[in-house]
Amino acid sequence: MEKNKIYGSKQNRSSIIRIILSNYDMIGIKELKVLYQKQGGVDTFNLDSYIDLTSRKVIIKSFKSKEKERNRYSFSYDTMGNSPGDKNSFIITKFDKILNKEIRRYKVTLSLKEKTTNVIFAEVEDKMEEQKKDVSGERIKLRNRTSQTERKLLSKEVCRNYSEIARVSVDEIDSLKIYKIKRFLNYRSNLLIYFALINDFLCAPLKEEGITEVWKLSKNNTPLLDKRLEKITDYVYSTLSKEVENRVNQLEKRISKNNKEIEELKVLFSHKNGNKRKIEQLELLNKSLKIKMSELSGYSSKENLKQDLKKIVDIFSEFRHALMHYDYMYFENLFENRGCDNLKNLLDLNFFRYTKLIGEFKIENKTNYLDGDEELSIWGPIRKTRNNNAKEC
Structure with missing residues (x-):
């Protein structure tokens, strides 16, 4: 393997699988992404989930792929026998309509982190069969089969503060909305200076x-x-x-x-x-x-x-x-x-x-x-x- 690195052979693009919790609010996870290639290969899913503190489980009410390239790819979901109101994991299969074959399969699981009430632990496990290849008599390193991450949900106080800035209801505040509000505040601060200059010129x-x-x-x-x-x-x-x-x-x-x-x-x-x-x-x-x-x-x-x-x-x-x-x-x-x-x-x-x-x-640019x-x-x-x-x- 060291020899291949020295002479610049291509790295194994399929050596990772990773889960990213990309959007969440004070109730649960709203969006997650599964990354399974270093140079692209991202699946995005919209979720409707919440935490059941009685059973200490994360309940996923709905789980669907984001409508992107739907003419080429399709997804199927297996709840592994769980009832509709008691599911916290899926086995997801991605199918390529053009190649007419299964190209990806992995299991996504959400759970509540131990000793917490607002931290969600997420795990993805690759379910595709490993394709072993030999290069110059050496076996390529096996790809990572699992990946974990966790995310602390937003507090009610944070959501209330941002809802007052944006003048929207608290229920509309999530991590994506907070990012947009922060961008607006930064944009506003910068633009006020330019507007002052324009104002003075016109007046x-x-x-x-x-x-x-x-x-x-x-x-x-x-x-x-x-x-x-x-x-x-x-x-x-x-x-x-x-x-x-x-x-x-x-x-x-x-x-x-x-x-x-x-x-x-x-x-x-x-x-x-x-x-x-x-x-x-x-x-x-x-x-x-x-x-x-x-x-x-x-x-x-x-x-x-x-x-x-x-x-x-x-x-x-x-x-x-x-x-x-x-x-x-x-x-x-x-x-x-x-x-x-x-x-x-x-x-x-x-x-x-x-x-x-x-x-x-x-026009001469004069410095004043x-x-x-x-x-x-x-x-x-x-x-x-x-x-x-x-x-x-």
Whole structure:
């Protein structure tokens, strides 16, 4: 065996079998996985289980495979003679419909760990017949036939705390939901900083009116909202239009230079095939540059910019409300693409039609350093950059 390792022979991929309790709540195990190959080969099962403290058993009410590749694989379950209400183990057989043969068989058992009331012990035992092979006269190491793991169930206090954060019932809290809630809290903390920067940028032209937050643009007053959007549009357009104009001028100069070179080649060297090809290349280049110029005109449309900014303000206000009020369900639906039709419509921005041209702009990236006279606000107290004195917004 050592010789095979030295010369880089493939390791035995089927040398393991492992059980993973991948989802659970305060009642029992909700999902488990059986891993039987190092590079893939995972079966996932959904469970409905609970602990019977009287008999100190883990009762499995239902046990079924997750619907994945169901057109190729099928599973059968043997309760080994146990009655429907008193089963804590299964023998599972996996059948390949294409190969028309049994490819895996193992036994899964759940039990309550000794001297505990909330720790579930899980074991998987491989029931496939061992296929012994010889390599260079040596027998391959037998695969592991069993694997065990254990999991402490969630406490009621933990479930209650997370249910208050997510604003869902305690019964809906499980380990997977807790993972999603933690991800949301981390996402929220990071996003608040970016939103503060966007907020300050959009409100810059409205400081004279005392508007420091985008959601205060008075959506209920349409004429006032339009007037303030017009100010924001003018503020953004003044910078953007200059960049567009500068880039268009650069493209025009390149086209003019290419046209001049084309005329010179036609007059002096038109009889040479090599120069003929160069003329064709320059003409194609000019054609692509003119297309870029026409596409850049989309950036110079003030009306398109205003339409986009109105949608951006709506998106920003909607996100801001969900973030500030810890609306977990809003972001779960967003992550899982449920009920996001309104957001999809708002994200249909004119800007996205021209994002491929971002590289055309050579905007200087200036590094700005904060000094003691500048202030930064993240929807709360405004703080000086060099001292801890704060004043409420």
